[in-house]
Amino acid sequence: MNAIAGWLRANLFSSWPSALATLVIAWLAWRLVPPFVDWAFVEAVWRSPNSDACREAQGACWAFIGEKHRFMLFGTYPFEQHWRPALATLILVGLWGFSALRRSWHWWLGLVWTVGLALIAMLMWGGVFGLRYVENERWGGLILTLILASFGMAFAFPLSILLALGRRSRLPVLRAACVAYIELIRGVPLISVLFMASVMLPLFLPSGLTIDKLLRAQLALVLFAAAYLAEVVRGGLQAIPHHQYEAAEALGLSFAQRTLHVILPQALRLSIAPLVNTFIGLFKDTSLVLIIGLFDLLSTIKVSLQDPAWSRFGIEAYLFACLVYFAFCYAMSAYSRHLEHGGPGRRMRQS
Amino acid sequence: MKTLFAVAAALTVVVGNAHAQSTLDAVVKKGYVQCGVNGGAVAGFSAPDSQGVWKGLDVDLCRAVAAAVFGDANKVRYTGLTAQQRFTALQSGEVDILSRNTTWTITRDTSLGLNFVGVNFYDGQGFMVPANFRAKGAKPAAKADAKGAARTGITSAKQLNGATVCVQPGTTTELNLSDYFRANGMTFKPVVIETLPEVLNAYFSGRCDVFTTDVSGLVSSRASRAPKPEEHIILPEVISKEPLGPAVRHGDDRWFDIVKWSLFATIEAEEMGLSSKNIDQQAGSKDPAVQRFVGATGDIGKMLGLDNKWAFNIIKQVGNYGESYDTHLKPLGFTRGLNNLWTKGGLMYAPPIR
Amino acid sequence: MKRDWIYQAALLAAAGLVFWFFVSNTAQNLETRKIASGFGFLWREAGFEIGETGAIAFSAADSYLRALGIGLWNTFRVAAIGVVFATLLGALVGLSRLSPNWLLAKLAAAYVEVIRNVPLLVQLFFWYAVIAENLPDPGEALQPLAGVFLSNRGIAFPTPWSTPVLSGFNFTGGAVLSPEFAALLVGLVTYTAAFIGEIVRAGVLSVGRGQVDAAYSIGLTRRSALRFVVLPLALRLIVPPLTSQYLNLAKNSSLAVAIGYPDLVSIANTTMNQTGQAIEGVAIIMAVFLTISLSISAFMNWYNQRVALKGVRQ
CATH class of the missing domain: 1.10.3720.10 (MetI-like)
Known part of the structure; x- marks a missing residue:
């Protein structure tokens, strides 16, 4: 426990500017990461034979990559x-x-x-x-x-x-x-x-x-x-x-x-x-x-x-x-x- | 030094050979038609599908020529071309046909050394705007307007003074646009973006008030890209004529004839009611026009320097013009309009095949 | 020695022969394609509008020359502003990587890795999509400050002689930074900053521990040690690679053509399309960028000599 606290103090809160930077980064992460995870994974559509399911969804449409990956990787071969x-x-x-x-x-x-x-x-x-x-x-x-x-x-x-x-x-x-x-x-x-x-x-x-x-x-x-x-x-x-x-x-x-x-x-x-x-x-x-x-x-x-x-x-x-x-x-x-x-x-x- | 001269001499020999042949001979010798299509890919005209196979109205023209020459519509190789490359590619012999939604103009037909064989799509430039446009009048408006008080819909292109217009560069579109605004004493701010997805993104995200391109393009992008198609209207003004057609090099009349009549055969077949589905049965028909068309009588094929079943092969393997249109353009929301047969109120008219 | 001269003469002759081969072909090709070579087209009417003219008047009735001039001005604007911001952000990233704050250092390192390993073109497309799609219409423009309007038409802000007012479709008056400009600027700045960050870091690290200790031991504060010892020493190492990053930024601004910012390359591209004057168009682009490159090199050389340690050379 002490070791962790010590590490935190040395690496994240060693001085006022450092502590401020840590807090700002933490706040940004809290604001940005969960919505991104929601979009990219939770709400995402992984499978959709045509694009209909994707149009309804709030999240990312990875089915698009699934449908087109052969063309993306190999073109018109x-x-x-x-x-x-x-x-x-x-x-x-x-x-x-x-x-x-x-x-x-x-x-x-x-x-x-x-x-x-x-x-x-x-x-x-x-x-x-x-x-x-x-x-x-x-x-x-x-x-x-x-x-x-x-x-x-x-x-x-x-x-x-x-x-x-x-x-x-x-x-x-x-x-x-x-x-x-x-x-x-x-x-x-x-x-x-x-x-x-x-x-x-x-x-x-x-x-x-x-x-x-x-x-x-x-x-x-x-x-x-x-x-x-x-x-x-x-x-x-x-x-x-x-x-x-x-x-x-x-x-x-x-x-x-x-x-x-x-x-x-x-x-x-x-x-x-x-x-x-x-x-x-x-x-x-x-x-x-x-x-x-x-x-x-x-x-x-x-x-x-x-x-x-x-x-x-x-x-x-x-x-x-x-x-x-x-x-x-x-x-x-x-x-x-x-x-x-x-x-x-x-x-x-x-x- | 000696090697250099040898290389120069070798190059000269290659050049000499390339010039001696007619396009048809060269095509027959290499065993395929080299066709220049739109490398930026335009859905419905020429675009590779998920399996990487080129599909579209412009692609079908190339396939028709291959069917006429080889009896095999698949003997085509495609070169994707950008707007700047297209004319050079045809002039230098890199491609045999340019089938890349290119507008037929007198400059291109004469000074660029091209020969347009006809029109496979009649188009015209138009404008699309959001239906519930927050138009605040053309006059400099009061600040109250800024808060969104008066909101009327736009019904005419004449109301577009001061608008921001999304447009793709390097085509006649950009020039027509500024001509139109100048002629009507209006100003606009262009947002010029090279590729279609980006320019559509810009319009649908509200970066521009207006999107301008050929009406066909407006229709298809509204159908496919708009989050809610009914929220966008195409204004009634069509500000230019855009007859799109395939072109070949100046000075090779035989090849010109072949490409031209391959296009006409698809239109004529639609008028005669011949399609890929019924042409096998119809080949036995007693109608002399059909007999001539499928090559059972006469020697039309020979006159072109082709097999007598050239037109039969086109229709059997590629289909008539209406079939191509229905396969590639109808799903995108295109109506036939000007591109219907002359007998049905459109402009598609093929000279008689006899 | 005589043999050397024969070799060189042969080299010259070969180069001349190839050159002659190209020139004669080109002349013939231009003749058959009826393209008149030369720069006469520059005085013809351009016939197209430019979205962003940077406070210079332009209409479709103006000449190609004027259009290209505006393109050059736009290239210059984005490159000049980009260099300033990329240097600031780059210094920040480089120093952050050396920060005792673990989180900050790792974040800066991740930033550098991601940005450096993805093509700039992909990043530009990405930024353009983000900027154009996430801002409101002019009617609902954000007002972060009084008189400043942020919308998907860009940032409109007041100048001493006029203020932006929403009229008709858009803001008039004031000055406007377009989304294309913003996307290009953000793309160029973030991309170049990742490289500059690494240069700054290497420069600072190169200053030996001993020199810093020596500075402290003669009684300098941390601040003055940085100002009088670390910085001058590090700058000597930083300046030469920094020069080439500035050059890269200027050259990379040519990718503007992909997102619709009317820079020199984009306008030259349209000009080539309309006139068929490919050789002249490419020649203009190349000449301009060569001039920019040589000017930046010359300036940085001069600066490099200024920051060189005085007293060591003599």
Whole structure:
């Protein structure tokens, strides 16, 4: 009893301002939490074959999510083939999980990703092993969000390394080009890059040659992410003590050898935590493809709201969106925090 | 350097190929029709259902073309397009047909390089307001009014001076709106929101006094979204003509003909009383018009460069215009109105198929 | 060394070739689509109204240029106000996380986690729904203060030269903050504040315990220790990442297009739609944001040098 009282005094009522803050928070919780619980659980409708039961109810209409969850998660992908995007989602999440393990930080991780992404492409497109071909206009929902983010990262990463090396190059033209690219992209909103890919790119290409919408958006995300990643990689390169460069040079290694075997492995390990953070940003940014009419997760959720029977349940839909995005991003940010606190990054710096 | 030239050369080859083919040849070769529909999804016209299958009046037009070309209405792929993307997508060859509730205007028909094949929905822009509107008169009112003394209903768009109007951007709607208010010497405050659910939320929550879009859209959103539909009225003024129709690229007359006559076939079939349910029986009918239509006699299909059963396939697999309308639009509260057959007081009129 | 120059020349040539390829295609495409390139369209009549003009007169008869100018002004307004509030809220959140009050610290931590891990676009939709749906009609406007009216048309408040009066459909006179502006502002401020909070926390934590103890030991009060020791030291660490958060806020304001606040991107979007001038539209957006980005960077660099520890450098 005393222990509890002591804890309370130390942590909640240690001073007048502290006590006041505690009381204000308690009052707010008392005012806000019970009505929310009422709405979200007590009065909520969980099952309703059409929207009638929901229209009567005072609470949330979770039946809406039940009715539309397949469309929200898989978009316009053929209904009976939904196992394919579902499996692809699992593989992608598995790839991420595997890459998070320190044991797998070797050169062959690139190989694993190549195989994994190829496998996903095969599952999604089909056309081999008796799988029906599904064109990418029909991809949608969660898997599209994951694909845009993962492929975006996978292609932006090598590009960003080149950009970062280019920015530190002693060739003035190359350096200027890289600096201009990075600063240009980082200076403008993603939405303008997406507009560019969506309405300007078709004008750049000869008439008759078209790149489909998904690819255009993916290209925009790659180009955008590469500029941000390049700065992260550059941070890692700068953190490498100068004597490492000199030592490598003294050994008579060529530029390529120095970079590939000495500098990059160290620099990349140093930048893993900020890389993960950039990836979280990219994952969230994929929601912007909604503005150029792609069926990502947020977009399929909004399209579900277009169904006249269910269009009044926007709050439920957006809470569902929040929940899905939060689950993914929180897992990644927890991992990135874990790396920052005594992760392998630290260890490298000391060695 | 050498590789670069090789790439450039390869690109040129691709371009050359793309240009040599007519749209029909290209469509037949790839085995499907690429159809541009509304990516924002408009219920009744083009929207994916809970299983992710595209449904609607505009979608049925694409299916009709596929049925005519391939004898299989399912050989369609859909590209969802935003308002800005739609014309570029058609011009650049990304889609073969644009069937995305697009208003037929002379600018679009000429300078944008499109050819509208006809009209599959006659519409016009109107206004919706709450029925028990707290109108306080158009004049600057006394403060007593603010307390809600005089409340009269609005009966005409001419009373909307000073109103806040919810509108979606980037369409002719926004321009018609300001034209109308300027012409009548009134002012308004627009609330411009890109997507339909948000703009409807804004109106029904009272953020705006007025919601304006095509009358068809007003009807369907009142039926589906209003907490109490009877509390909202659509004002009698229709301020614009909005003939919505599918379009194809300029300069490919053969493809233009196919899409145009696929649309007409669905309208003609309704007039002839042919539907997906009775066309199998009617195929044996002695009526020479029906005989021609189903391809038992004559060679209308050949004239289009298609199978002679092209129209039969459309009606068998997609249905006539009235069936599409009843399936997709009637449940949303649409009446036929202008979109009825000319014989029933509407504007739907197909030239004879002979 | 000679080889270096050959590489660079090849790079330039390749870039030039790609550029030429794009330009010639574009010219051809514009020709076939009968779109006249150039900025001549800016002087044509816009033909659309803008809901929120920020005290600048505008009508549908004005030019596209003026419309875009108003869009720019709206972007600038929301970004400038957003930066101020995000900094205040961010500092509050960052310091709350370090508070000895357990409840406050946990609440601030939860806030940061939730906000940072959900896309801003989802949050904007959410705030807009909350703001638009929970406020009354103008007829039943709340009056938190005399002369201030809070309704679903926004907040109308008096200015020195006029007061808001309900007439016809809406309030006239005074100044009005629209719900779209409010939703965008709240969304941007709460989102950016979560990031700023983390920056502030890291900055304060970076000030070594020893330095604080030293400040106390020379007889400084807690207040002056904070003012003269902790703050100047922490600011050096806080300012550079803060700059990029300000930049992010400015760039994120472009999401206004999704909830109907007439910012630059939203108006450029309408303009592109009506005129087909996609290249010019995107170019205008990019040029404006680049200018804003470079200006903020320049200002923050200048400020950064000012807060840098004097006497250490020399």
